[in-house]
Amino acid sequence: MIRLIDTHAHLLSDKYDNDREELLNELSFSMEAVIENASSVREFTGVMDLVNRYPFIYGAIGVHPEEVDGYDEDTLSLIRELQKDKRIVAVGEIGLDYYWVSDNKDLQEKVFRDQLELAMELDKPVVIHDREATEDIIKILKDYSGLKGEMHCFVGDRDEASFILDKGMYLGYGGILTFKNPGNMEDTLRYAPLDRILLETDSPYLSPVPMRGKRNRPDNVLYTAKRMAEIKELDTEEMIEILNSNARALYGLQQEA
Numbered sequence: 554m555i556r557l558i559d560t561h562a563h564l565l566s567d568k569y570d571n572d573r574e575e576l577l578n579e580l581s582f583s584m585e586a587v588i589e590n591a592s593s594v595r596e597f598t599g600v601m602d603l604v605n606r607y608p609f610i611y612g613a614i615g616v617h618p619e620e621v622d623g624y625d626e627d628t629l630s631l632i633r634e635l636q637k638d639k640r641i642v643a644v645g646e647i648g649l650d651y652y653w654v655s656d657n658k659d660l661q662e663k664v665f666r667d668q669l670e671l672a673m674e675l676d677k678p679v680v681i682h683d684r685e686a687t688e689d690i691i692k693i694l695k696d697y698s699g700l701k702g703e704m705h706c707f708v709g710d711r712d713e714a715s716f717i718l719d720k721g722m723y724l725g726y727g728g729i730l731t732f733k734n735p736g737n738m739e740d741t742l743r744y745a746p747l748d749r750i751l752l753e754t755d756s757p758y759l760s761p762v763p764m765r766g767k768r769n770r771p772d773n774v775l776y777t778a779k780r781m782a783e784i785k786e787l788d789t790e791e792m793i794e795i796l797n798s799n800a801r802a803l804y805g806l807q808q809e810a
């Protein structure tokens with residue numbers, strides 16, 4: 554049985570508080586790798602703990618746009634320090650979010666730019682979160698050439714896709730692709746080259762059909778991978794091999810012998 558990679562999960566979410574260890578044990582059999590994305594500074598210790606205890610878990614450390622309050626130079630130093638661990642494979646998740654809070658756009662932009670610069674300096678990929686902020690994100694990304702990374706849960710249109718692809722970055726596809734109305738996602742997936750797409754869950758959110766409405770978990774990437782295979786007209790197994798190799802390439806995941 555081919556094992557899966559989920560490039561984006563939040564297993565430290567309180568939605569897993571009752572059965573986290575049990576779930577992690579199950580995932581250790583089905584998953585080649587899961588990238589746990591810190592969603593706040595409070596979670597940094599938890600991410601380090603998970604990557605140290607579970608060989609299939611890798612981490613992304615960064616400040617999410619909804620969590621910029623209290624951010625200062627010490628926060629950036631802490632992120633820089635934790636990035637030295639080779640199991641921390643990305644700066645993430647970072648970006649702009651105008652859906653929840655939009656009265657702090659300047660602070661969001663500063664935190665985003667600081668972390669983009671850190672990623673460039675350390676030559677690490679970034680994981681970018683965009684909610685109702687695409688125009689500003691594109692404007693900011695234009696200032697950074699040679700950036701590596703993933704647009705997480707990409708739902709943009711073909712123009713946005715081509716901007717991201719031209720930058721040399723990857724498009725991350727999650728469970729929304731399996732919904733009855735996946736918006737632009739089918740179109741951009743058809744358009745994107747096979748070597749620039751990634752598979753993710755954003756667990757515990759956005760469960761794919763037939764798990765929609767339930768708590769999501771990293772092994773549900775299988776349902777999204779099946780849909781991606783249909784759209785790309787490949788066998789599911791072939792699709793998963795390609796997605797796994799893309800994830801290994803961007804994040805430098807070591808394949809177990």
Ligand SMILES: [Zn+2]
Pocket residue numbers: 561562563590646755
């Ligand atoms: Zn996320």
